[in-house]
Amino acid sequence: MGNEPLFSHILDAEDEGRRLEHILKTRFHFSQKLLRQLKDGERVWLDGQFVFLKTCGRAGQHLSADIAGREPALLTPENLPVSVLYEDDYYLALNKPAGQIVHPNAHYPTGSLGNAVTHYWATRGESRLFRPTSRLDRDTSGIVLVALSRYAHQQIDRLHRQGRMEKIYLGLVSGVPAQREGLWDMPLGFHPGGGTRRAVRPDGQPARTLFRLRAGGDGFALVEFRLLTGRTHQIRAHAAAAGHPLLGDDMYGGSRELIKRQALHASICSFPHPRAGRMVRLSAPLPEDMAALLSGLGNRGGAIIPAAENR
Numbered sequence: 001m002g003n004e005p006l007f008s009h010i011l012d013a014e015d016e017g018r019r020l021e022h023i024l025k026t027r028f029h030f031s032q033k034l035l036r037q038l039k040d041g042e043r044v045w046l047d048g049q050f051v052f053l054k055t056c057g058r059a060g061q062h063l064s065a066d067i068a069g070r071e072p073a074l075l076t077p078e079n080l081p082v083s084v085l086y087e088d089d090y091y092l093a094l095n096k097p098a099g100q101i102v103h104p105n106a107h108y109p110t111g112s113l114g115n116a117v118t119h120y121w122a123t124r125g126e127s128r129l130f131r132p133t134s135r136l137d138r139d140t141s142g143i144v145l146v147a148l149s150r151y152a153h154q155q156i157d158r159l160h161r162q163g164r165m166e167k168i169y170l171g172l173v174s175g176v177p178a179q180r181e182g183l184w185d186m187p188l189g190f191h192p193g194g195g196t197r198r199a200v201r202p203d204g205q206p207a208r209t210l211f212r213l214r215a216g217g218d219g220f221a222l223v224e225f226r227l228l229t230g231r232t233h234q235i236r237a238h239a240a241a242a243g244h245p246l247l248g249d250d251m252y253g254g255s256r257e258l259i260k261r262q263a264l265h266a267s268i269c270s271f272p273h274p275r276a277g278r279m280v281r282l283s284a285p286l287p288e289d290m291a292a293l294l295s296g297l298g299n300r301g302g303a304i305i306p307a308a309e310n311r
Helices: 020-026 032-038 113-122 150-161 234-241 288-299
Strands: 007-010 044-046 062-065 084-087 091-096 141-147 166-174 181-185 188-190 198-200 208-217 220-227 264-272 279-283
Touching: 020 032, 020 062, 032 150, 084 279, 091 113, 141 150, 141 279, 150 264, 166 234, 166 288, 188 234, 198 234, 208 234, 208 288, 220 234, 220 288
Parallel strands: 141 264
Antiparallel strands: 007 062, 044 062, 084 091, 091 141, 166 220, 166 264, 181 208, 188 198, 208 220, 264 279
């Protein structure tokens, strides 16, 4: 896959006589910004011939649009391992290891997932912008979904706003929650102490996390988290406020005795594919450090919730 036109559609009776820009906007949810970008250069074709977006289509014609564009890679390629979970013409899903940042910054200018993916593309002769659809903290492992075009990124944003993106995390927390499942509905804002830390506060942004106990005993538990909102440090701050900080999360009061990083893993991500007409369900296996702790829990008499209770 290169930077070829990725969007393709055979016009049908519903499209007959309608302007292409109207078809792209109403049927396929192209944003106004993306439509403006398509007007820059020869980027829309009918039956292989360049046309303007104001052109009216006829049933049976082949509409294609260069939604990838000609974009230089802005990150330096670095020959680092990448664990690919899924790939098509629209999305690339990766299993990020703990300890790696998603995008380079002033504190970590190299070694990011973005640098690694840019190299992965370069080995195939591709030049792309790195567009992660969400971020994971450096020490959180698991799924990172990358959009391969402006259109693909815009579609994930739309699904987020509609509540149609499902994200499930697994975390090891201190102690065993008394409730087997429930909802943490606690607004989050900046911590009075400053920095990136968040705190529950009445003037904060709405933040809602569903939780469910998966295993418990011997002083810690495996908990499943489903995000209903996407605030910075949401799971970490909610777990701490509930009295069960993530193991290893010293920013929020978690002990590093058993694990040296916050024990949080982005395990599952599912969404309706904007073009393929099917559900995409991505999963990333529990990393070795968390799996070893969970295995030890069973050996020490911890209770594993029966699989039949997992939904």
